[in-house]
Amino acid sequence: MIRKAEHVALVVVDMDRSISFYTEMFGYQVRARGENAVREMAFLLHPNQPGFEIELIRDLASGSEYSTQSVVNHLAFTVDNIEEAMAYYGERGIIFTTEEPKRAIDGGRTIFFHGPDQELLQFVEPAGK
The missing domain is CATH 3.10.180.10 (2,3-Dihydroxybiphenyl 1,2-Dioxygenase, domain 1)
Structure with missing residues (x-):
């Protein structure tokens, strides 16, 4: 289990x-x-x-490349306030894929950005915040 x-x-x-x-x-x-x-x-x-x-x-x-084994689309991090997170991390060099967060199907808000090897990362502000 x-x-x-x-x-x-x-x-x-x-x-x-x-x-x-x-x-x-x-x-x-x-x-x-x-x-x-x-x-x-x-x-x-x-x-x-x-x-x-x-x-x-x-x-x-x-011949031992993990990169050919599977695909993970993105890794998401929960934040309390997405605008504050965008401002804080934007000042530290994070470039977001859109200018504004998108509304998730559950009512939360999300925004994507990339890590140092172009891995797709996401901030999620859960619904009800």
């Missing part, structure tokens, strides 16, 4: 750049980092949600 979502894995090109982005921009912390013969990995956790992690993967050897 499923208890919770464990982590999401993102394939990255430059591990140091991606770790810096998620730690400096969003406050994630590196829980573990290492490599084997075919890939380098890092697990990042956020103090506000220690039960869910972001796994960063960088292929080191050809």
Whole structure:
């Protein structure tokens, strides 16, 4: 039986750049980092949600590419106020894909942007805010 979502894995090109982005921009912390013969990995956790992690993967050897295994469309982060989040992160260099948030089908509001390897990221302000 499923208890919770464990982590999401993102394939990255430059591990140091991606770790810096998620730690400096969003406050994630590196829980573990290492490599084997075919890939380098890092697990990042956020103090506000220690039960869910972001796994960063960088292929080191050809023929072992995780990037050909599956597709994750985007990773979403909950924010309390989407306009405040847009202003705060916009000042730090985040470029959003639209100028205004979109209304989600559940009444919340969302906006997309990209991470350092063009991974699609999203802020979500839940309905009722």
